[in-house]
Amino acid sequence: QKEVEQDPGPLSxxxxxxxxxxxxxxxxxxxxxxxxxxxxxxxxxxxxxTYSSGxxxxxxxTAQVDKSSKYISLFIRDSQPSDSAxxxxxxxxxxxxxxxGKGTRLSVIA
Amino acid sequence: GxxxxxxxxxxxxxxGTSVKIECRSLDFQATTMFWYRQFPKQSLMLMATSNEGxxxxxxxxxxxDKFLINHASxxxxxxxxxxxxxxxxxxxxxxxxxxxxxxxxxxxxxxxxLTVV
Numbered sequence: 001q002k003e004v005e006q007d008p009g010p011l012s013x014x015x016x017x018x019x020x021x022x023x024x025x026x027x028x029x030x031x032x033x034x035x036x037x038x039x040x041x042x043x044x045x046x047x048x049x050t051y052s053s054g055x056x057x058x059x060x061x062t063a064q065v066d067k068s069s070k071y072i073s074l075f076i077r078d079s080q081p082s083d084s085a086x087x088x089x090x091x092x093x094x095x096x097x098x099x100x101g102k103g104t105r106l107s108v109i110a
Numbered sequence: 111g112x113x114x115x116x117x118x119x120x121x122x123x124x125x126g127t128s129v130k131i132e133c134r135s136l137d138f139q140a141t142t143m144f145w146y147r148q149f150p151k152q153s154l155m156l157m158a159t160s161n162e163g164x165x166x167x168x169x170x171x172x173x174x175d176k177f178l179i180n181h182a183s184x185x186x187x188x189x190x191x192x193x194x195x196x197x198x199x200x201x202x203x204x205x206x207x208x209x210x211x212x213x214x215x216x217x218x219x220x221x222x223x224l225t226v227v
Contacts, residue, residue: 008151032215043116043203043218044154088153090216095207097144098216102153 003027006089006101015110019076023089023101026070030091030099033065035074038086038103047087048074079108112138114206116219123194123226131189131222133204138217140206143187145179148201148221160187194226 006023013019021035032051036044048063050056050072056063062075072091076083089101113136123129133143142161146154158179160166166179176198178190187206191198204219 034216036218041201041221041223043221045218046216092216095142097156097159098205100153105151 003099004089004091004101007104008102010105010107012107012109013079015079015081015108017079017108019079019083019106019108020073021076021087021089021104021106022071022073023091024069024071025091025099027091027093027099028067028070029093031093032091033063033072034090034098035061035063036088036090037083038088040085044088081108081110084108112206112208112217114140114204114217114219116204116222118222119220120223121225123224125195125226126193128190128192129194129224131191131202131204131224133187133189133206133219135185135206135208135217138206138208139184140187140208141184142207143179143181144205144207144216145177145187145189146203146205148203150201154203157189191224194224196226199224199226 004025035048037047038044050063050065053065053067060077064073084107086103086105088103090098092098115134145157157172158166158168160179160181168174181187203221
C-alpha cells in the first residue's frame with residue numbers, strides 16, 4: 001500500500017459545480033495536511049493547511065481531515081475555469097519531507 | 111508569507127554540459143531545502159534533502175555525483191546537474207523549510223524546466 005493514495009483523474013466538471021477531491025493515507029504519524037494547486041509548468045502553490053483533524057474554510061475552499069479514517073478532502077464551491085489545475089495533497093510530520101499524492105487533474109468547463 | 115525564488119525558470123543545454131539551478135529564500139532563513147523532480151503528469155519525486163552547512167541526503171536511486179546539491183547559506187541552495195543527458199530533461203522544483211511552523215513551513219519555488227538536447 002502506498003503511503004498516500006490520490007485518484008489522478010482527470011476530473012471534468014461544469015462551471016459552478018462543487019468539486020470534491022480526496023486522499024487516503026496509511027501513516028498514522030502524519031500531523032499536518034496540505035492541499036497544493038499546481039498549474040502547468042509552475043511550482044505548487046499552497047491552498048489549504050490543516051493541523052490534525054478538523055475542517056478549515058477559506059473562501060470557496062474547504063479542507064477536511066479525518067485522522068480516524070486516514071482520509072482528507074478538499075471541496076471547491078462554485079468552481080471556475082481558473083480552478084482548472086492539478087491538485088496535490090501532501091502530508092507530513094515533524095521536520096520530515098512532505099509526502100505527496102499523485103495529484104488530481106481538474107478541468108472546469110465554462 | 112514566505113517567498114522562494116528559483117531560477118532559471120527554464121534552460122536548454124547541450125548533452126554533456128552542466129547546469130546550475132538556484133533556489134533562494136527571500137524573507138526567511140531556510141534551514142532545510144528539498145529538491146524534487148517532476149515528470150509530465152506525474153507527482154513530485156523527492157530527490158534529496160539538504161540542511162544548511164551539511165551534506166545532502168539523497169533518496170534511493172538518485173545519483174549524488176550527478177545531482178550536486180550545495181546549501182552553503184541559510185538563504186541559498188543550488189542543484190547542479192552534471193554532464194546532463196536527454197534523460198535528465200525534467201521539471202525541477204525546490205522547497206524551503208525554515209523555522210516557521212504551520213502553513214508557512216514549506217514553501218516551493220516556481221520550478222525550472224530543463225531540456226537537454
